[in-house]
Amino acid sequence: MIVEARLMVSPRMLERLSAYRRLLAKWxxxxxxxxxxxxxxxxxxxxxxxxxxxxxxxxxxGSPARGYDATGLLQRIGELLDPxxxxxxxxxxxxxxxxxxxxxxxxxxxxxxxxxxxxxxxxKVGRVIHGVRCYHIEELDEQAREQAIDLGVIAVPAPVAQSxxxxxxxxGLRGLLNFAPAKLHVPPEVHVENVDLAVSLEKVxxxxxxxxxxxxxxx
Amino acid sequence: MIVEARLMVSPRMLERLSAYRRLLAKWxxxxxxxxxxxxxxxxxxxxxxxxxxxxxxxxxxGSPARGYDATGLLQRIGELLDPxxxxxxxxxxxxxxxxxxxxxxxxxxxxxxxxxxxxxxxxKVGRVIHGVRCYHIEELDEQAREQAIDLGVIAVPAPVAQSxxxxxxxxGLRGLLNFAPAKLHVPPEVHVENVDLAVSLEKVxxxxxxxxxxxxxxx
DNA sequence: TCATGTGAACCGGTTCACAGCC
DNA sequence: GGCTGTGAACCGGTTCACATGA
Numbered sequence: 151m152i153v154e155a156r157l158m159v160s161p162r163m164l165e166r167l168s169a170y171r172r173l174l175a176k177w178x179x180x181x182x183x184x185x186x187x188x189x190x191x192x193x194x195x196x197x198x199x200x201x202x203x204x205x206x207x208x209x210x211x212g213s214p215a216r217g218y219d220a221t222g223l224l225q226r227i228g229e230l231l232d233p234x235x236x237x238x239x240x241x242x243x244x245x246x247x248x249x250x251x252x253x254x255x256x257x258x259x260x261x262x263x264x265x266x267x268x269x270x271x272x273x274k275v276g277r278v279i280h281g282v283r284c285y286h287i288e289e290l291d292e293q294a295r296e297q298a299i300d301l302g303v304i305a306v307p308a309p310v311a312q313s314x315x316x317x318x319x320x321x322g323l324r325g326l327l328n329f330a331p332a333k334l335h336v337p338p339e340v341h342v343e344n345v346d347l348a349v350s351l352e353k354v355x356x357x358x359x360x361x362x363x364x365x366x367x368x369x
Numbered sequence: 370m371i372v373e374a375r376l377m378v379s380p381r382m383l384e385r386l387s388a389y390r391r392l393l394a395k396w397x398x399x400x401x402x403x404x405x406x407x408x409x410x411x412x413x414x415x416x417x418x419x420x421x422x423x424x425x426x427x428x429x430x431g432s433p434a435r436g437y438d439a440t441g442l443l444q445r446i447g448e449l450l451d452p453x454x455x456x457x458x459x460x461x462x463x464x465x466x467x468x469x470x471x472x473x474x475x476x477x478x479x480x481x482x483x484x485x486x487x488x489x490x491x492x493k494v495g496r497v498i499h500g501v502r503c504y505h506i507e508e509l510d511e512q513a514r515e516q517a518i519d520l521g522v523i524a525v526p527a528p529v530a531q532s533x534x535x536x537x538x539x540x541g542l543r544g545l546l547n548f549a550p551a552k553l554h555v556p557p558e559v560h561v562e563n564v565d566l567a568v569s570l571e572k573v574x575x576x577x578x579x580x581x582x583x584x585x586x587x588x
Numbered sequence: 589t590c591a592t593g594t595g596a597a598c599c600g601g602t603t604c605a606c607a608g609c610c
Numbered sequence: 611g612g613c614t615g616t617g618a619a620c621c622g623g624t625t626c627a628c629a630t631g632a
Contacts, residue, residue, distance in 0.1 A: 159579075160623075161572060168568045169552060186591070195552055198591090199625055206593060214592045215632045237574045250469035254566055262570055301573055325577030327569055333388060333414055341576040343569055347473050349387045350546055350564055351481055353380060354520055355456045357560040358544030360378075379601075405613070417613095418603055425615060433613045434610040590632095597626070604619070610612095 157207060159230070166204055167227050169194045174224040186217040232261050240299045240323070241267040242314050243306030244274050244284055247329055251303055252280035265297050287317065294321035304328045315342075376426060378449070385423055386446050388413045393443040405436040451480050459518045459542070460486040461533050462525035463493050463503055466548055470522055471499035484516050506536065513540035520544045527551045534561075 159167070173193045177185055187201040194201070205211070205218065210226045212218035239255075241248050244267050255264050267284040269275060275286045285293055293299065302318040304311055304326055311330035318326060318340075325341040328334055331349070334342050378386070392412045396404055406420040413420070424430070424437065429445045431437035458474075460467050463486050474483050486503040488494060494505045504512055512518065521537040523530055523545055530549035537545060537559075544560040547553055550568070553561050 159575070161576075162623080164572055164575060165565075165568055168565075168571060172550065173552075188591085193552065195554075197625070199627095200623095202592065203594085203624075212592060213632065214630075215590060217591070231571060231575060233574055233578065239570070246465075246469040246472040250465040251566065253465040255570070258567065262567075262574070301570070301577060303570075325573040327573045331391065333392075333412065335414075339580075341573055343573045343576075345564060345566070345569055346384075346387075347470065347564070348477065348481075349384055350562055351458070351474070351520070351522075352387060352450060353383055354544040354546045354560055354562045355452055355481070356378070356383060356450060357380075357562075358520060359452065361558075381601080407613090416603070418605095419601095421614065422602075422616085431614060432610070433608075433615085434611085436613070591630105592632100593630080594628090595626105596628105597624105599624080600622100602619105602621080604617105606617095607615090609614080 157209065159207075163204060163207070164231070166194065166196060166200070167208070167231060170201070170204070171224060171227045171231070174220050174227070178220050178224065183220055184217045185220045185223075187212075190218075236260060237262050237301060238297060238299045239264045239301045239303060240290070240294065240318075241282065241303050241305065242287070242290075242318065243304065244269040244271075244279060245305060245307075248303075248305040249279065251305060251329075252282055256280050256282075264303070265299065266293050268293075287314065290317055291321045294318075294323060299323060301325045301327065304330055304334075306330060308332045376428065378426075382423060382426070383450070385413065385415060385419070386427070386450060389420070389423070390443060390446045390450070393439050393446070397439050397443065402439055403436045404439045404442075406431075409437075455479060456481050456520060457516060457518045458483045458520045458522060459509070459513065459537075460501065461506070461509075461521050461523050461537065463488040463490075463498060464524060464526075467522075467524040468498065470524060470548075471501055475499050475501075483522070484518060485512050487512075506533065509536055510540045513537075513542060518542060520546065523547045523549055523553075525549060 170190060173190060187198040191198045191201045205223065208226060208230055210223055239262060241251055241264050252264060255262060264282055267279060267282045268287045268290055269284055270287055274284045277284050300323065302323045304314055306314050308330045311332045312334060315326060315334040315336055319336050326334065328342055328344045331346050336342060389409060392409060406417040410417045410420045424442065427445060427449055429442055458481060460470060460483050471483060474481060483501055486498060486501045487506045487509055488503055489506055493503045496503050519542065521542045523533055525533050527549045530551045531553060534545060534553040534555055538555050545553065547561055547563045550565050555561060
């Protein structure tokens with residue numbers, strides 16, 4: 151009988167795993183087969199101990215004196231991070247930022263697809279932008295069910311972000327990537343991830359001014 | 370004799386302070402003068418204890434039974450976070466994402482100004498986009514000195530991100546906001562802040578799938 | 589000998605809990 | 611009574627250091 155361990159992945163760790171994966175892919179493309187924790191650590195900006203701890207945590211194992219099998223480790227990370235079937239994403243708000251998001255994700259990964267965009271402007275509704283059809287925000291509910299949409303990317307102006315978020319929750323979306331500079335109040339089962347460009351720039355400026363001896367990974 | 374305390378602001382705390390500031394401004398706009406830690410906490414998604422600790426850390430003080438003076442607290446946060454003079458920023462890479470960044474920051478804050486953009490495409494070089502002149506990346510060094518540029522926003526494709534970052538460091542920029550999915554290796558005096566849209570979406574997807582009882586603030 | 593696996597120590601940040609004050 | 615200010619406890623995440631194994 152197999153006991154499925156409830157391994158806990160923290161956001162920070164997820165970021166590192168993602169970085170490891172990227173670097174492992176590059177490593178393998180260079181026809182290297184095995185990798186040591188200190189090598190992967192140097193590339194990813196982490197300590198060897200950190201790498202070993204992460205690898206241990208996800209239940210992968212290397213061998214002393216020969217390091218980790220790059221392919222196997224890559225695969226294990228994939229099993230852990232990649233969804234079982236492609237995630238279907240809605241873009242909410244087709245301004246400049248929204249378009250950049252469309253461009254950024256179009257065809258980038260087989261695991262994530264933006265399948266619909268929503269806006270209120272009659273110039274956009276009905277058009278196809280970057281290969282994605284744009285609907286009126288009123289249609290979110292209907293389209294979300296029809297197209298089995300899982301997640302939403304909020305790229306609308308801050309003042310309407312909360313109302314759009316509520317609409318998204320009502321439509322049954324399970325997670326939101328929020329670019330609007332506003333704290334979203336949503337039911338606890340909906341996961342929100344905030345990306346605030348203004349705050350990010352503020353951080354760079356602040357820590358560039360005052361020194362920081364702190365390691366950075368992802369904003 | 371005044372001893373200037375070396376108060377340490379962590380990235381997480383900076384994010385919270387930024388959120389407090391936003392909410393305080395709104396609060397004041399509604400003509401409310403005083404605010405309790407539990408009120409600010411509820412708005413910002415933080416515990417009252419956290420708010421009190423933060424306020425204490427930045428050396429501001431309220432009064433029992435009357436809470437904090439909203440205006441005073443707002444001002445104190447401003448003193449701490451805002452640069453003494455406007456920060457001059459260069460945009461490196463004028464693709465869709467770059468344009469979104471230009472749009473996002475144009476006229477948003479008196480404290481941060483994107484003063485120049487750089488690209489390699491002859492279609493863009495020489496043009497003025499969103500009110501910002503676009504130069505060839507070769508001119509970064511010259512323009513950085515001439516225009517006293519402090520920070521850079523990297524919005525170029527991942528394969529060239531490292532070389533652009535190095536160029537930026539050579540040009541004397543003190544901090545980088547990096548949108549490229551690549552770990553930048555730069556001298557320690559240059560602060561890098563990473564914003565990786567793919568990883569952010571991965572995070573949303575992962576934590577929407579598996580539950581997380583973890584508090585989120587900024588990606 | 590050199591790298592992994594891992595219990596234990598460590599560290600920074602968060603929360604508790606209560607004294608002090610309006 | 612209810613809030614702030616804050617030492618102390620707590621907690622999760624990181625690093626150390628060493629036993630183990632190729």
